[in-house]
Amino acid sequence: MTGKNMNEKNDKMEKVISLCKRRGFIFPGSEIYGGLANSWDYGPLGHQLKQNIKKAWWKFFVQEREDMVPLDSAIIMNPRVWEASGHLQNFSDLLVECKKCHHRFRIDHLLEAKGIEPQYDKEPNEMDLTDITCPDCDGHLTEPKAFNLMFKTFIGITEDSTTTAYLRPETAGGMFVNFKNVLNTTRRRLPFGIAQIGKCFRNEITPGNFIFRTREFEIGEFEYFIDPKDWEKIFAMWLDEIKRWWQDIMQINMDNLVWHEIPDGERAHYSKRTMDIEYKYPFGVKELHGIAYRTDFDLSRHEKVSGQDLHYTDPITNEKFLPHVIEPTFGIDRMLLVCLLEAYNEEQAPTADEGETEARVVMKFPKHLAPVQVAILPLSKKEELSSVARDLAQTLRKNFLVDYDETQSIGKRYRRQDEIGTPFCVTVDFDSLEDKKVTVRDRDTMQQERIEISELKNYLISKFNF
Ligand code: GAP
Numbered sequence: 001m002t003g004k005n006m007n008e009k010n011d012k013m014e015k016v017i018s019l020c021k022r023r024g025f026i027f028p029g030s031e032i033y034g035g036l037a038n039s040w041d042y043g044p045l046g047h048q049l050k051q052n053i054k055k056a057w058w059k060f061f062v063q064e065r066e067d068m069v070p071l072d073s074a075i076i077m078n079p080r081v082w083e084a085s086g087h088l089q090n091f092s093d094l095l096v097e098c099k100k101c102h103h104r105f106r107i108d109h110l111l112e113a114k115g116i117e118p119q120y121d122k123e124p125n126e127m128d129l130t131d132i133t134c135p136d137c138d139g140h141l142t143e144p145k146a147f148n149l150m151f152k153t154f155i156g157i158t159e160d161s162t163t164t165a166y167l168r169p170e171t172a173g174g175m176f177v178n179f180k181n182v183l184n185t186t187r188r189r190l191p192f193g194i195a196q197i198g199k200c201f202r203n204e205i206t207p208g209n210f211i212f213r214t215r216e217f218e219i220g221e222f223e224y225f226i227d228p229k230d231w232e233k234i235f236a237m238w239l240d241e242i243k244r245w246w247q248d249i250m251q252i253n254m255d256n257l258v259w260h261e262i263p264d265g266e267r268a269h270y271s272k273r274t275m276d277i278e279y280k281y282p283f284g285v286k287e288l289h290g291i292a293y294r295t296d297f298d299l300s301r302h303e304k305v306s307g308q309d310l311h312y313t314d315p316i317t318n319e320k321f322l323p324h325v326i327e328p329t330f331g332i333d334r335m336l337l338v339c340l341l342e343a344y345n346e347e348q349a350p351t352a353d354e355g356e357t358e359a360r361v362v363m364k365f366p367k368h369l370a371p372v373q374v375a376i377l378p379l380s381k382k383e384e385l386s387s388v389a390r391d392l393a394q395t396l397r398k399n400f401l402v403d404y405d406e407t408q409s410i411g412k413r414y415r416r417q418d419e420i421g422t423p424f425c426v427t428v429d430f431d432s433l434e435d436k437k438v439t440v441r442d443r444d445t446m447q448q449e450r451i452e453i454s455e456l457k458n459y460l461i462s463k464f465n466f
Helices: 003-023 044-063 080-085 107-113 172-177 179-186 228-249 297-306 332-343 383-396 410-420 430-435 453-464
Strands: 026-028 040-042 068-070 092-097 104-106 145-148 151-154 164-167 192-201 216-226 257-261 273-281 284-293 324-331 344-350 357-363 374-378 402-404 424-428 437-442 448-452
Touching (some): 003 332, 003 344, 003 357, 040 044, 044 068, 044 192, 044 228, 044 332, 080 297, 092 107, 172 179, 172 192, 172 216, 172 297, 216 228, 216 332, 228 273, 228 284, 228 324, 284 332, 297 324, 324 332, 374 383, 374 410, 383 424, 383 430, 410 424, 437 453, 448 453
Parallel strands (some): 374 402, 374 424
Antiparallel strands (some): 092 104, 092 145, 151 164, 192 216, 284 324, 344 357
């Protein structure tokens, strides 16, 4: 990447962050107390955008499939769940500390910055870290040490090892410990999946890049239980579904995705195939989400640690075996970041003056994901117009996410709606009182059409392809 391209890209990130704050998508967390580093609050539009992404994800991966069931498990689970999954022993990053300024860094990030492949197959004390100094002050670094990312808490009033519990670092554990409950109550046959979306917590050492890496975030994931003989076919089926998700539902530029097959030696020891789906963020190509074939690692570990039988009996062959698992996992906040980056556009738009143009920022969200779908804009605040416009807004609220705005000039109101990505603006003018029609403006083409008020709902429904 040239210096110019790099600046343009970082510039885009800055512009998106600034738009998010200005328009109420995402605010710095705890701002009136000076903030809390790397924590973010979703404002009215950001929350709605997130809801829309989660709803679309749920519809695509759960509701529309006959082989998927939903679950909502607890955030705080019996700590033995994390003993079985290996999180208590292994869920850690390797850290070094600068002996001079005492800043801490993740080894893999330091190596990456130097263009050196992290040596995942080596023990910390075997890694060659000569030549690597503190990126902040050039000081010498300590030996690497493992730092566990689990967020610890205590249940009840005493704080000791018997009351220690953890906030979940992923939702997967809930799906594994409820495998038998779901099987017994839904009478499912393999293959089938258990899905959930929920908050997760990781005490990240180097959070940053806006909402890309935070300590509190949401994951949408599912555990798809299979007969091991079918794993290759089912893995390929999920890769196709994931492509369809990005292309048809999130409608992103597919050239911005990088399909990173994790090679032997870099995968977790129990995984036979892992694919990281990466995205070309302004700050570099980094993970967006992933899919892994986890074999029977999870159920066998939970069987061993809990002492419960988690085997499945095939109803036709009577064969008894531990199901294997394919796990597609999605960071909801990373998907939202990608949605914002893909939507951000700066372009020239015609003004009211013949032949004149002005710059406009427009968030071209896929229409079904936009946090406001229809804006109702009366041309005057006069009661005779605003009462018609308010009634119209209220009627449309049953089907759409509607904003009502009667302040400022119509040009300014269009710019505001463009900036928050509203696909359709409906203006109500004095002619509307006579001809019972309104003007509908399309966000992307800026074309305007006169539509009968009585037809407006159906017209908009056809545009959204609900
Ligand atoms: N159950 C598998 C699992 O948790 P993971 O790759 O550790 O896999 C799943 O996490 C997804 O969660 C990632 O692909 C990423 O999208 C998102 N994610 C992970 N850590 C995150 C963080 N600190 N902040 C925001 N999103 C994160």
